[in-house]
Amino acid sequence: MSFSIERYKEESRKVDVTGVAWEEVTAHPLSKGDLFCLHYMMDIENHVPLYLSHLLVTRACMDPILTAFLACWNYEELWHGENLGRLLNLYGIEFDTQDRIANVRANLGLQNSVSLLSTMAGSWLLKDFSAVYLTIGAINELSTLTGYGALIRKSGHPVLKDLLSRIIKDERRHYAFYYNSAKEWLSGNRRAQKVDRWMLDRVWVPVGQGVKTQEEVDALALYLFNDERGEEELLDLDAKIGRLPGLSGIKLMSRALYAARERVKRNPRWAWRLIENEEWAIKPPKKSPVGGLTGRRGAAEQEEALSS
Ligand SMILES: [Fe+2]
Numbered sequence: 001m002s003f004s005i006e007r008y009k010e011e012s013r014k015v016d017v018t019g020v021a022w023e024e025v026t027a028h029p030l031s032k033g034d035l036f037c038l039h040y041m042m043d044i045e046n047h048v049p050l051y052l053s054h055l056l057v058t059r060a061c062m063d064p065i066l067t068a069f070l071a072c073w074n075y076e077e078l079w080h081g082e083n084l085g086r087l088l089n090l091y092g093i094e095f096d097t098q099d100r101i102a103n104v105r106a107n108l109g110l111q112n113s114v115s116l117l118s119t120m121a122g123s124w125l126l127k128d129f130s131a132v133y134l135t136i137g138a139i140n141e142l143s144t145l146t147g148y149g150a151l152i153r154k155s156g157h158p159v160l161k162d163l164l165s166r167i168i169k170d171e172r173r174h175y176a177f178y179y180n181s182a183k184e185w186l187s188g189n190r191r192a193q194k195v196d197r198w199m200l201d202r203v204w205v206p207v208g209q210g211v212k213t214q215e216e217v218d219a220l221a222l223y224l225f226n227d228e229r230g231e232e233e234l235l236d237l238d239a240k241i242g243r244l245p246g247l248s249g250i251k252l253m254s255r256a257l258y259a260a261r262e263r264v265k266r267n268p269r270w271a272w273r274l275i276e277n278e279e280w281a282i283k284p285p286k287k288s289p290v291g292g293l294t295g296r297r298g299a300a301e302q303e304e305a306l307s308s
């Protein structure tokens with residue numbers, strides 16, 4: 001698996017959706033589980049700029065190759081979120097994308113600032129911060145593309161399959177960058193390997209956790225991976241990450257699946273109730289109304305302002 005930053009810069013573009021049969025989106029049903037996953041995935045794709053804001057204050061960004069990658073990566077991820085939203089809207093689920101994104105962000109509240117500051121401070125204290133960040137990047141991209149593959153399989157929806165297959169190609173390039181960069185950092189660097197492993201074993205969480213609750217993360221994991229094939233895919237994912245120097249035998253995604261199963265054992269309605277009750281709407285934040293954070297008004301407020 002090779003990666004050239006020069007080639008990536010030249011070739012980076014928004015995912016090409018020419019020829020996707022959008023008009024056929026409603027011709028095939030999507031289950032509640034499919035819809036739950038699509039909302040989760042869209043929200044996390046749309047969260048990338050905030051994730052990026054955490055990275056740009058770290059020591060990792062002293063590396064111009066990394067910042068060149070991030071500049072293109074952020075743009076590509078934007079179009080993943082846009083297209084997932086488009087598919088959901090065409091399927092008949094009504095929401096305003098900008099409102100939804102703003103609500104997700106506003107709901108993070110203080111937690112977002114605390115996380116940003118601690119990542120920044122941690123990165124300057126920890127010489128090998130980049131090793132950890134790059135490894136987490138590799139896991140996130142690999143679990144994203146594995147999740148998309150699983151959703152293609154679960155949904156059996158041809159238009160979704162076409163769209164996700166195109167997005168997966170981008171995710172593979174992202175994965176190649178992170179994996180190769182992590183490998184470079186970790187090779188022959190025992191201290192970095194130790195720090196990386198220690199952090200992954202203790203602070204790593206599946207992609208999306210933090211923006212999404214533990215129960216939402218579990219719902220996604222159980223819907224997509226709680227069968228023989230799904231479990232195998234997660235073990236395979238862990239094995240791939242375990243090929244990085246110092247990470248042999250590490251269990252991350254499979255461990256997350258087993259932990260989700262344990263929580264369901266204790267409470268059989270856990271996670272599944274979110275899917276069953278179609279809990280994918282984002283509630284407006286209690287504090288910091290979106291208008292106050294963005295300066296934008298909702299349709300009703302706009303009308304009111306214009307008529308006064
Ligand atoms: Fe993406």
Ligand SMILES: [Fe+2]
Binds near residue numbers: 077141
């Ligand atoms: Fe990606």
